Amino acid sequence: MSTLGQRCIAIVTDDPGWHGARLREAFGARGWETRNVSLQECHFDLAGDGDGIRLPGFAGLPEAVFVRGVPGGTFEQVIFHLDLLHALRELGVLVYNDARAIERSVDKCMTSFLLRAAGIATPPTWVMRDADILERELQRELAAGHRLLHKPLFGSQGEGIALVRAAADVPAPEDCSGLHYLQRYIPTGAGQSHDWRVFVIGGQAVAAMRRSSTGPLTNVAQGASCQPAVLDAELKALAEAAAARLDMAYAGVDILRDPDGKAWVIEVNGVPAWKGLQQVCGADIADALASDLLGRLHHRQAIEAVS
Known part of the structure; x- marks a missing residue:
C-alpha cells in the first residue's frame, strides 16, 4: 500500500516533464494517482521482513509501475536498475514495459537478432569486436556500393550514429567501447x-x-x-x-x-x-496508455479474485 493510497501508479522517470504531466492527467481522470520514482533512489532491503525492495514514497509495493525511463550509468548501475524492475515483476507488480522488454529493445543487437529470427524485414546488420572481421565486412559492403550506419549499441534520438561511406568514417574503438554495430543504410x-x-x-x-x-x-x-x-x-x-x-x-x-x-x-x-x-x-x-495499463491490471485482479 502506498502512502498516497491504494490506487497509485509509480511512474519510473528521472525527468517527468511533459510526459509525466500527461500521464498524471490520464490516470487522474480514471481515479488513480501517480508518483514519480527514480530508480536511482530505490534500493533492496533483504535483511528483514517485507518484500525486499523499497521505493521512495511507498510504504509497500505500488499497484503498477509505468516505465518512462531507465537511468544510464556504469554497467553495474544499469544492471542494478534493471534488477529493480525484474524484482518488482517477480513480486507480482505489473511493470509496463517490463525489464525483459526494455532489455530486448535498448540493445540494438538483440533487437536486430530477434526481428530477423522472426522473419520481420530488418536491414542487414553486423555486430563485432574483432578488427579483422570489421574490415572484412566493411570492405565487402562498400565494394558492393552500399553505405552503412555505425550505431552505438545503446542509444536513442540518433545520437552517436555515423554514416559510413568509407573505412575512415568508422569511429575508433576507443570511441565506441570497442564494439561495432553496422547496419546497411537503406535509402x-x-x-x-x-x-x-x-x-x-x-x-x-x-x-x-x-x-x-x-x-x-x-x-x-x-x-x-x-x-x-x-x-x-x-x-x-x-x-x-x-x-x-x-x-x-x-x-x-x-x-x-x-x-x-x-x-x-x-x-x-x-x-x-x-x-x-x-x-x-x-x-x-x-489516455490510450493509461487505458491499456489499467485494463491489464483489472484483468489480472479479476483472475486473482476467482483463483
Missing part, C-alpha cells in the same frame, strides 16, 4: 530521407507520423520534421508484429520503405516519447 528514394514512427499500444498501432530530413537521420532530435500519417495495412501489421516479437506492452516502431517499396523495421523503442507524435496526429497517447 528511401530521391528527395528527403523519410520514415514512419508507429506507436503501438496493447498490440495495436494507434498513431503514426512521417518523419523527413535532408540528412540520413530522421530523428526529431536531429532536426527532422514531422507530418501526420495514415498507415497502410502492411506498415500497421509490420509495426504490430515487431512489438509483439519483443513482447512489448507499448513501443515506438521505426519503419521505412526503400525505392522498390519494400518496408523495413529499423528500430523498436521500449520507452518511446510521444510529444511530437501527439502534436501532429492529435491522438491522446497518454
